[in-house]
Amino acid sequence: KAGVTQTPRYLIKTRGQQVTLSCSPISGHRxxxxxxxxxxxxxxxxxxxxxxxxxxxxxxxxxxxxxxFSNSRSEMNVSTLELGDxxxxxxxxxxxxxxxxxxxxxxxGTRLLVL
Amino acid sequence: AQSxxxxxxxxxxxxxxxxxxRCNYSYGATPYLxxxxxxxxxxxxxxxxxxxxxxxxxxxxxxxxEFKRSQSSFNLRKPSVHWSDAAEYFCAVGARGxxxxxxxxxxxxxxxxx
Numbered sequence: 001k002a003g004v005t006q007t008p009r010y011l012i013k014t015r016g017q018q019v020t021l022s023c024s025p026i027s028g029h030r031x032x033x034x035x036x037x038x039x040x041x042x043x044x045x046x047x048x049x050x051x052x053x054x055x056x057x058x059x060x061x062x063x064x065x066x067x068x069f070s071n072s073r074s075e076m077n078v079s080t081l082e083l084g085d086x087x088x089x090x091x092x093x094x095x096x097x098x099x100x101x102x103x104x105x106x107x108x109g110t111r112l113l114v115l
Numbered sequence: 116a117q118s119x120x121x122x123x124x125x126x127x128x129x130x131x132x133x134x135x136x137r138c139n140y141s142y143g144a145t146p147y148l149x150x151x152x153x154x155x156x157x158x159x160x161x162x163x164x165x166x167x168x169x170x171x172x173x174x175x176x177x178x179x180x181e182f183k184r185s186q187s188s189f190n191l192r193k194p195s196v197h198w199s200d201a202a203e204y205f206c207a208v209g210a211r212g213x214x215x216x217x218x219x220x221x222x223x224x225x226x227x228x229x
Contacts, residue, residue: 004158033216043205043219056216090158104217106151106158 002027004093004107012113018079021110025072025093031055032074033104034066037088046089049074050096078112086114117142119208121220128196129228136191136223138180138206147209148189149217150180154202162204165189176200201227 005024013019025032033056034046045058049068066076072093078085088111092104118141128134140146147166151159163174170182180191189206203224209217 042221045216045218048216058216092159103149103161103164106160108156108158 004091004105006089006091006107006110008110009108010111010113012115013081014115015081015083017081018077019081019112020075020077021089021091021112023074023076023091023093023107025074025091026105029093029095029105030072031094031096031102032068032072033092033094034074034076035090035092036060037090037109038086043090046076081114083114086112088112117146117208117210117218119206119218119220121204121206121223123223124221125224125226127226127228130198131195134191134193134196134200134225136204136206136225138189138191138220139187140189140206140208141187142208142210145184147217148180148182149207149209150174150178150189150191151205151207151219152176152202153205153222159205162191196225196227198227198229201225 007022031050033048036044047066048056052068063079068074088109090109091107094102094104120139122137149164150162152162153159162178163172165172165182172180178193180189182189203222205222206220207217
């Protein structure tokens with residue numbers, strides 16, 4: 001079974017631009033979560049989508065948004081980029097059970113650099 | 116809300132030596148506990164997880180972890196470290212019946228000397 005894939009792997013943008021990142025979950029998985037990883041803040045949860053609906057949301061500003069398609073693929077969008085948005089963005093998929101014992105499988109991440 | 120602390124930012128060991136990475140959690144009941152590893156340029160890979168039952172959990176790559184309720188700890192161990200084990204290790208805690216999303220520690224960077 002193919003793992004979680006994320007595209008692109010690397011991205012350079014300038015302040016004020018917007019960016020869209022893509023995540024394809026493991027086949028059969030219906031839940032996709034997004035995390036931001038930075039040296040200063042560590043791994044922070046952005047949001048989780050399940051069956052095309054946002055089911056959980058972290059504490060990030062509205063500039064960060066996402067969506068999920070009927071095939072479970074997910075995109076996240078960051079508008080009006082700031083220097084502090086430079087980070088590794090990780091996507092994780094799972095079967096989607098509501099209990100935390102569901103194992104999340106992570107993709108390799110998208111490295112975003114904002115200049 | 117749950118939280119997790121990894122007290123050691125960096126750990127340096129010699130190849131072949133034993134390893135213990137510390138993890139302490141805060142949660143009102145017995146949580147779900149996870150250890151993940153992240154190699155440079157890679158995403159996170161699950162090493163092992165504890166849900167219930169035997170408090171000594173075996174994982175992949177020769178790792179094990181022990182859940183100690185009295186100490187609110189879930190330390191990761193390996194008897195003999197290999198150079199390929201050099202990576203970032205994350206402990207995570209999840210709430211039973213609560214929010215689906217696990218909370219991650221800040222990570223411990225493992226350096227392995229030849």
